Amino acid sequence: MNVLDELRNRFRVALKKMDSGAAELASMVLPSQDAKFGDYQANCSMPLGKRLGKPPREVAQLLVESLDVADICDPCEIAGPGFINLRLKKTWLVEQLHDLLGDTDKLGIVPTSNPRTFVLDFSSPNVAKPMHVGHIRSTVIGDALCRVLRQLGHKVISDNHIGDWGTQFGMIIYGSKHFSDAAKLRDDTVGELGRLYQRVNQLADYHITRTKKIPAIEQQLLEHVARLEEMHDTTVLKDPKENKKSEKRLRQTEARLAELRQTLDNLRKKLVVVDEDAELTAQAAAHPDISDKVLAETAALHAGDANNRALWERFLPACLEEISVTYRRLGVTFDHALGESFYHNRLMGVVEKLVGHGLIKESDGAKCVFLKGYSAPFIVQKKDGAFLYATTDLATIDYRCQEWSPDAILYVVDHRQSLHFEQLFATARLSGYADLELQHISFGTVLGEDGRPYKTRSGTAVGLSGLLDEAVERALRTVCDNDDARDIPLLSADERQLVAKRIGIGAIKYADLAHNRTSDYVFSYDKMLAMNGNTAAYMQYSYARVRSIFSKGGVEADALRESGAAILIAEPAERALALALLQFSEALERVASDYRPNHLTSYLFELASLYAVFFENCPVLKAASTEVRDSRLLLCDLTARTIAQGLNLLGIETVERM
RNA sequence: GCGCCCGUAGCUCAGUUGGAUAGAGCAACGGACUUCUAAUCCGUAGGUCGCAGGUUCGAAUCCUGCCGGGCGUGCCA
Structure with a gap:
């Protein structure tokens, strides 16, 4: 059940009755931002009032009267300029949750009516x-x-x-013809090809840096210096506006100059690496036109050269x-x-x-x-x-x-x-x-944490596998530290490895997905591996915490679900959690509607936060009665499965214990 | 020059497409473990949503102009 869709459908009917063209205003039914305004709110009375030339509160009243939601909601409230606040009936909420329980893998996600x-x-x-x-x-x-x-x-x-099909392939073809070790190429093709790429790239870069890049930067440096001098001479203008502009240009030029010097410095360091290595120096000298040759190999491949084609087929x-x-x-x-x-x-x-x-x-x-x-x-x-x-x-x-x-x-x-x-x-x-x-x-x-594109110190792109290694390694350290600190450690050495792997890889993925994709974001191991806040580790921890209740209590979730136990909602924390559980499919719809996975991470974080409140306030295994205990266990089960499934949809794995 | 994107708490970021008193996490301060994982939770403090106009019942969100930043811009991908 998608609650939001259902409510919108009900509103659509009521809106149509009031004004034939008003059905589209049903999209103005939204989840409330604040619990005190109910669970959902309809903001359509204001535009409709304008349309009908009536005061919005009066329109809201009429709308409420013709609206058929008595089975779903408590009586509607009209607030402020004409907001209609909707609160789901507890009985209905419980009914819906029971449907979720039977729906083991989908958790209330309804297949789209418009599959594409x-x-x-x-x-x-x-x-x-x-x-x-x-x-x-x-x-x-x-x-x-x-x-x-x-x-x-x-x-x-x-x-x-x-x-x-590009230049990189030309590089390994060239490399295999000039720098390759036949035995290694046979026994460890992948490793050898990697080495060849790196070598050819390094040598090509060496020559280009020397003959093209450095002179170009030096030229730019001179130009900037000249421009700066000229600016210093002409900054004494009378017009304050012009003055400001030229000051800005001055600042920008100075910043650019500093950047150029830095770049030049890095480039020279790259040359030194080759110059200080006898083998590299010799190879650089032996292959002065390596870039052109690489392009020629690439062109030959494209033109159907039999030899290069064979190498391509062999290496690919x-x-x-x-x-x-x-x-x-x-x-x-x-x-x-x-x-x-x-x-x-x-x-x-x-x-x-x-x-x-x-x-x-x-x-x-x-x-x-x-x-x-x-x-x-x-x-x-x-x-x-x-x-x-x-x-x-x-x-x-x-x-x-x-x-x-x-x-x-x-x-x-x-x-x-x-x-x-x-x-x-x-x-x-x-x-x-x-x-x-x-x-x-x-x-x-x-x-990077300096706010510049994330690069290594020497200015090259950071390798992906090393990045994953480091995340897993850091995760392992935390896992071990925490487990060692326990009176009785919980995890075997193998389990620690597995947990670290899932936390480390999950951290990188989650950090990426949790940010609005259109903005840049700062890569930070400390932040992404933090146990607090909107991180994979926190979500995984929340999941493990729920699951530990089941193992501690010796409860089998499947059996409990089939036992026909009922969900009872009494505490506010239970109600808030129940509502959130019911809104999983809404979160997925938001992801799909503008292709933004961060809507799902936000939802999961909110769900986990609500669970934390529930966890603090509502004892499960030590509940006052078996009925309450079973009810809370069912809520725990739904929470665990929703978190696991949500993470799964983000490509992130969970662990039972950590 | 032109085009696209961005500017929200000290820091890192959300903000459901125009909704009510702008939210999280970190950092700061104060609390909660003989009680289901304290790798946690609760509370306090922190804001001129870059600036100035405009549109309307209502603007962080839309329009215009500034300020500041990023990216792109005829034979790379």
Whole structure:
């Protein structure tokens, strides 16, 4: 039962009676923000009053009179300018909870009346290149949305659009031809390919840093210094407004200058690493044009060179295996992983199709789609004939539509690519996909505690597996400390490992999901692993605490449910908990309606908080009577299952004891 | 220059799409373990929702203009 939907349905009927066009105002029935205003509130009297030209309180009165909710709610109250406050009847609340008890895995989640087919495009790592912190959000948010939409009854096809056809692959091909150890490549392909990528990348970066990056930065530095001097000379303007502006520019230039110096410093340090290593220095000297060669290898692969193609086929499985290790740790799966290479021979067709629609214009030798409202064109073929990711993305839409006929395709990709997606979607619509929902599920950057994008000290991206290691390691320390502090430790060594793993991985996922995806967020082990507040560890602890009541009391939850024991609600804490338990499906609806998993974490945190109040105020095993004890056990059981299922939908596992 | 996003407690963040007195967690202060996991809970204090206008019964939320920040911006992805 979705209470909110039910109430809205009742209001819709009443609203229609009052004004034929007013049915849509039913959406103004919402959960109350404050318990003193009841459980739900209807805010529609004010707009309706305006519509009918009557005072809102009078309209509210009429609405209440024609409203049929007597079976669900206590008599409605009208408050303030015309709010209608609704409080669920205790008997009805209890009835609904009993329905939940029988509904073991769904917990009151009603399948949507409008099932849709979604394609979810998320994670999208590059092969041959280790996954890093930047992949967390896409992977975790995408996976959570996938699970929630499925739970609500939608058909979801997850597709990992892997980068398996780009320059990184050219790097390992080049590496295998020049730096490879045949025995290692045979015995430990994954490890050796990782080493090759790293080496080639390092050498290429060395030359580029030396010949391009550093001179460019030095040039910029000079320009900024010159500009600063010029500014100092001209800041004595009379106009205060102009003065302010130039002061601002001065500050910005100074800040930029400091940043440039820092960058330059880091770049020089990178050079030193190579210069101080004899083997690296020799290799750098032996491969001065390594970047061009890598591009040539990539181009040869694309052109169908038999040798490179064979290497690609030989190496790809190992690369995919490497990636899947991370997915196994994260517990993330995909229905498909059709990478860029899959679309390789469909790209020409994309351009031809666009030409057929009359959308292509040539500009400076490149084939472009010029879109209304955008100054930059959407380029689908470069002047040298090569295709771009715009082309691949269009081919992917074609394929997905042919194969799966989705109602919607969601791309879980960071916000910096929003322009690309706007143009992609606009182009797709012009080329025949007017009814398809195309959504960029964008998200912000993961920042370090300094507020800058989260990087290692040397300025490279933080590796994902190391990140997971550290979270698990920290969790293990806490688990051990706490368990050792007990009179009798609760956990075996194996169990401690398992608990640490679930807490550590859960912490990273939860921290990510609990933030509104559109904003940047600060990555902090201490915060995400905290036992207080809206964290995975707190939720997992809440779950374990509930479960321990069952083990302590020797109660088997399934047997209790089947025993026909009744839920009785007397204490305010019991009522508040009961109401929250009934609202699980509303939380999931909120997640689905704008693709924001943080609505579910908020709900779970609130549920756990209400349970904590219940736990403090309502003894369970030591309740005054068996009836109350059984009733409270049933509430505990529902709480445990709701938390577990909620976390499960976020891709987070629970433990029975911790 | 143009485009998109952001600015909420000392810090990290929510805020159900325009609803009632703006909420959490951390940090600070004060309480609660012979009682189901104290890895916890309860209480106190903390706000010009960047600033100024506007829209209306009602604005953190919508519109305009400023201030401050991030990102993007024709042949990478």
